[in-house]
Amino acid sequence: MGRQISGFNGGLMGILNELGFSTREKSFIYDEMQEERETDLKTYMHSMNVGKIMLNIAETFGLDKKIAIASGLLHDNGKMDISRDVLYKSDNFNKDDWYEMHKHPGYSYNRIRKTLPIIAEIAVRHHSEQGLKSYPKNLSDSSGKVLGFAISPYVTAIVLADFYEAITSENRTGDGRYDHVTGIKECMKFSHPKLKQEVNKLYENRVFAA
Ligand SMILES: [Fe+2]
Numbered sequence: 320m321g322r323q324i325s326g327f328n329g330g331l332m333g334i335l336n337e338l339g340f341s342t343r344e345k346s347f348i349y350d351e352m353q354e355e356r357e358t359d360l361k362t363y364m365h366s367m368n369v370g371k372i373m374l375n376i377a378e379t380f381g382l383d384k385k386i387a388i389a390s391g392l393l394h395d396n397g398k399m400d401i402s403r404d405v406l407y408k409s410d411n412f413n414k415d416d417w418y419e420m421h422k423h424p425g426y427s428y429n430r431i432r433k434t435l436p437i438i439a440e441i442a443v444r445h446h447s448e449q450g451l452k453s454y455p456k457n458l459s460d461s462s463g464k465v466l467g468f469a470i471s472p473y474v475t476a477i478v479l480a481d482f483y484e485a486i487t488s489e490n491r492t493g494d495g496r497y498d499h500v501t502g503i504k505e506c507m508k509f510s511h512p513k514l515k516q517e518v519n520k521l522y523e524n525r526v527f528a529a
């Protein structure tokens with residue numbers, strides 16, 4: 320199934336206005352998204368979708384919508400700092416390529432931290448919660464407050480939104496890891512064993528449907 324962008328009514332700037340972002344925050348998010356669209360259309364489409372899913376998760380879990388959507392939109396913007404040779408490679412990834420790709424959450428952090436420091440802390444953790452597959456490895460514990468803010472529910476949300484978008488938009492389960500798991504829902508739970516309750520709640524509330 321090909322990837323489709325879930326639109327925001329009134330466009331990206333419309334939703335950013337509606338949610339009350341400051342002018343500086345809006346320009347930053349908008350400019351990052353424009354650059355991503357020009358550099359890496361696939362990641363741009365993925366990020367727009369993750370932003371939309373994050374808004375829906377925010378409604379279900381009672382989270383701050385601005386923090387949720389900004390985390391969704393910006394989480395992968397560090398991919399723009401990965402070498403084009405690696406970024407545009409579609410298959411036959413070798414160990415060195417993966418090593419390079421695994422730097423993207425750190426690059427996202429670096430891009431975001433000056434304008435939206437809390438979002439940076441959430442974005443850098445979007446590949447955490449995946450057991451031994453988690454990266455980067457040197458993250459501080461996020462169960463308490465980070466920069467005076469309880470980021471943990473947002474980290475859970477971005478981890479699940481990111482994974483769900485990836486496996487429903489493209490057949491990313493095809494790397495063999497989940498071959499024994501039937502269906503997207505089971506795959507979500509299998510790959511995030513500590514987040515089964517949250518996965519169930521998101522299906523009950525129809526945030527996830529596939
Ligand atoms: Fe990512």
Ligand SMILES: [Fe+2]
Nearest residue numbers: 365394395481
């Ligand atoms: Fe992502």
